[in-house]
Amino acid sequence: MNDSKLNNELYNLAETILNGNHSLSYKMKGFSMYPTLRPGDIGLVEKFGTEEYKVGDIVVFKSNGILVGHRLIEINIENGERIYITRGDKSPRNDAPFRNEDLLGKITSFERKNRKIKINSPLSKMRKFSVLHFHKHTLNIYNFMLRNENRINSLFSNLRSIKRNVSIVSKGSEKVFIINAVISVLQGIIPFIIIVCIKSLVDYLSISSTQNIREQLFFISLLIGTALVFLLSAVLSEIKTLYSEKLSQSITRRIYEKLHKKHALLDLSNYENPDKQDKIHRAVQEASFRPIKIMNALLLGIKSIASVLFLIGLFISIKWYLVVILLIAIIPDVFVRLKFSKKLYELKDSQSTKEREMYYYNRILTGFPFAKELKLFGFSDFFLKRFSKVQETLYEQKISLRKSELRLGIFAQIFAVVLIFISLGYVSLLKINGEISIGTVVLFFFAFQRGYSVLNEFFRSITQILEDNTFLKDVIDFLNAPTRAKSISDFIVPFSLNKEIRFENVSFRYESSKRDALKSININIPAGKTVAFVGANGSGKTTLIKLLCGFYEPDSGRILFDGIDSNQIGQKVVCENITAVFQDFALYNIPVFENLGLGNIQKSFNLEKAKEAAKAAGIDDIIETLPNGYHTLLGNLFKGGEELSIGQWQKMAIARAFYRNSSLILMDEPSSALDANSEMQIINSLKDLSQGKTAVIVSHRLTTVQWADLIYFFQDGEVVESGSHNELMALKGSYFALFQTANKQFEES
Numbered sequence: 101m102n103d104s105k106l107n108n109e110l111y112n113l114a115e116t117i118l119n120g121n122h123s124l125s126y127k128m129k130g131f132s133m134y135p136t137l138r139p140g141d142i143g144l145v146e147k148f149g150t151e152e153y154k155v156g157d158i159v160v161f162k163s164n165g166i167l168v169g170h171r172l173i174e175i176n177i178e179n180g181e182r183i184y185i186t187r188g189d190k191s192p193r194n195d196a197p198f199r200n201e202d203l204l205g206k207i208t209s210f211e212r213k214n215r216k217i218k219i220n221s222p223l224s225k226m227r228k229f230s231v232l233h234f235h236k237h238t239l240n241i242y243n244f245m246l247r248n249e250n251r252i253n254s255l256f257s258n259l260r261s262i263k264r265n266v267s268i269v270s271k272g273s274e275k276v277f278i279i280n281a282v283i284s285v286l287q288g289i290i291p292f293i294i295i296v297c298i299k300s301l302v303d304y305l306s307i308s309s310t311q312n313i314r315e316q317l318f319f320i321s322l323l324i325g326t327a328l329v330f331l332l333s334a335v336l337s338e339i340k341t342l343y344s345e346k347l348s349q350s351i352t353r354r355i356y357e358k359l360h361k362k363h364a365l366l367d368l369s370n371y372e373n374p375d376k377q378d379k380i381h382r383a384v385q386e387a388s389f390r391p392i393k394i395m396n397a398l399l400l401g402i403k404s405i406a407s408v409l410f411l412i413g414l415f416i417s418i419k420w421y422l423v424v425i426l427l428i429a430i431i432p433d434v435f436v437r438l439k440f441s442k443k444l445y446e447l448k449d450s451q452s453t454k455e456r457e458m459y460y461y462n463r464i465l466t467g468f469p470f471a472k473e474l475k476l477f478g479f480s481d482f483f484l485k486r487f488s489k490v491q492e493t494l495y496e497q498k499i500s501l502r503k504s505e506l507r508l509g510i511f512a513q514i515f516a517v518v519l520i521f522i523s524l525g526y527v528s529l530l531k532i533n534g535e536i537s538i539g540t541v542v543l544f545f546f547a548f549q550r551g552y553s554v555l556n557e558f559f560r561s562i563t564q565i566l567e568d569n570t571f572l573k574d575v576i577d578f579l580n581a582p583t584r585a586k587s588i589s590d591f592i593v594p595f596s597l598n599k600e601i602r603f604e605n606v607s608f609r610y611e612s613s614k615r616d617a618l619k620s621i622n623i624n625i626p627a628g629k630t631v632a633f634v635g636a637n638g639s640g641k642t643t644l645i646k647l648l649c650g651f652y653e654p655d656s657g658r659i660l661f662d663g664i665d666s667n668q669i670g671q672k673v674v675c676e677n678i679t680a681v682f683q684d685f686a687l688y689n690i691p692v693f694e695n696l697g698l699g700n701i702q703k704s705f706n707l708e709k710a711k712e713a714a715k716a717a718g719i720d721d722i723i724e725t726l727p728n729g730y731h732t733l734l735g736n737l738f739k740g741g742e743e744l745s746i747g748q749w750q751k752m753a754i755a756r757a758f759y760r761n762s763s764l765i766l767m768d769e770p771s772s773a774l775d776a777n778s779e780m781q782i783i784n785s786l787k788d789l790s791q792g793k794t795a796v797i798v799s800h801r802l803t804t805v806q807w808a809d810l811i812y813f814f815q816d817g818e819v820v821e822s823g824s825h826n827e828l829m830a831l832k833g834s835y836f837a838l839f840q841t842a843n844k845q846f847e848e849s
């Protein structure tokens with residue numbers, strides 16, 4: 101049923117209910133009847149006789165297939181039939197005229213937050229009168245009211261968001277944060293205590309000759325007191341440095357821990373979707389500094405509040421209304437900061453993709469994997485131009501925004517300076533007229549100068565917190581992003597592989613692709629047997645391995661281990677029972693023994709077991725020649741590392757798989773980077789390793805899979821042939837043709 105037909109059915113049902121002398125509840129959407137009705141209000145609709153509908157009623161009618169609740173502003177008679185004209189209280193234009201058959205009823209009362217409100221209340225009557233007689237004026241008023249209400253709601257929403265995000269960021273660092281907060285409060289009031297001390301000294305000097313001992317001792321006491329306050333300020337600065345660093349390290353450490361744990365749980369699809377990559381990029385980028393930045397802004401705010409409260413007390417002792425002037429002076433600057441804080445986030449959000457592109461070109465220009473081709477083909481200028489072009493685009497956008505901010509910022513500062521110096525002139529006039537002492541003038545000058553800075557800091561901290569919270573949202577959203585991975589304790593079905601692995605009607609498509617990578621796959625992998633997947637590139641072999649590991653979930657179908665759905669076992673448990681080598685194996689720049697030990701990190705490292713795995717993979721002789729044997733650092737990223745050839749790295753990956761020694765072995769192109777002799781050694785090792793185990797091998801080299809018990813031939817995401825090597829050769833189909841082509845190429849070489 102399409103939407104139009106469904107809406108007609110609902111309208112007919114509503115009309116039937118109302119015609120039966122029943123009332124109907126109608127939920128408001130949108131702001132067209134603001135402020136009389138708001139989104140979420142539940143209006144009670146009743147049916148009335150034709151003559152009972154009056155101008156000013158809020159009626160419910162059908163318009164363009166949907167129900168609308170607006171105010172009736174005019175009733176016309178055409179050929180003896182009523183024509184109704186309506187308009188929303190906050191709508192600038194009238195609705196299309198309609199007739200009786202489209203009129204459902206009128207709203208007699210409504211509910212808001214479980215409170216029943218009559219539609220003919222005094223306030224509602226006043227709104228009705230103003231809308232009917234002064235619509236243009238009320239429209240402007242209501243628009244203004246709604247904008248301010250939205251701002252207030254946004255403010256409270258931001259405050260709730262800040263509270264929640266700060267709680268997440270500071271979790272585990274509460275104690276050190278409280279210490280920093282106490283120090284901030286003291287640092288906020290001490291400068292003003294110093295000003296009060298100086299004021300006392302000036303006043304004392306101006307009215308006393310300090311000739312007798314008592315006066316001299318009192319003056320010395322004032323000096324010593326002032327010196328001690330200065331000393332306390334200096335000591336607090338040193339202590340603040342220590343505890344700021346403690347807070348920074350504590351928060352950064354915990355955020356990175358959460359970030360890395362989240363990455364470990366992310367589905368691989370997140371790394372293959374451009375939109376999700378943008379979000380990950382922003383989260384990783386902001387996580388490095390944004391959490392501690394918002395905490396520092398919060399501490400600055402605490403410090404400023406302490407200063408402001410003390411400052412208010414000082415100004416009250418002079419002239420209370422000077423505080424108001426100070427606040428007015430700071431308002432334009434606050435407006436500028438808030439406005440451009442929002443624009444900066446919008447700009448950063450829009451630049452995410454281009455930033456990732458720039459970082460990619462930078463990696464090509466500076467990364468070792470690209471260095472050889474970069475020098476050989478001489479295309480560094482090509483990528484340098486691309487990097488510079490993207491960088492220039494991002495630069496111009498940011499500078500354009502900053503220029504706009506600068507213009508408004510200068511105006512705000514001029515406004516503030518004018519008000520401040522008017523205030524200074526006024527205080528000077530008070531001294532000339534003898535209303536205040538010279539010490540009070542000094543106090544005011546210092547306090548006003550310091551007060552302006554404090555209020556600037558206060559509002560800067562608020563705008564900074566709002567800005568940081570907006571950016572921090574990317575980090576928090578990333579940390580809260582849903583993942584499929586669950587802990588072992590979430591599942592009660594243990595892993596079992598005594599019979600078979602069965603794929604039932606498994607289909608899958610990558611998020612970024614428009615074609616199916618796998619189409620209705622139905623295959624069995626018998627336990628204890630060696631099974632091979634062969635076929636051309638892109639035929640779906642490696643994708644099936646990824647699904648078998650639980651890196652992705654099938655779009656349809658199931659993967660069963662001994663008849664149990666893999667989802668019931670859980671991806672983490674499935675992976676714990678798999679040994680695998682992938683064609684895009686990773687290179688870890690850590691010592692040899694750790695490289696091998698990664699194969700079974702859940703258990704303590706066993707050197708003898710590592711040597712056996714290295715021997716099986718044919719890498720033991722190479723390891724023995726390294727400077728520190730199994731303790732040698734591999735790779736060239738760090739000082740003292742020993743680089744291996746790509747074939748030797750692949751042998752390390754295979755040895756890592758041998759070290760794990762699980763009941764299910766997955767090999768995705770295990771010999772792609774090996775020579776013929778090494779390949780034969782690996783095949784023999786695989787044969788030995790797979791005795792009594794279930795092995796799945798993906799390979800383009802048919803010599804690697806001839807010994808498999810069962811071979812599946814993939815083509816365009818489907819299995820087109822299956823059987824042993826001899827059975828498939830006898831079939832003389834796709835596998836036979838591929839084998840003949842491979843043999844011919846081998847003979848020609």
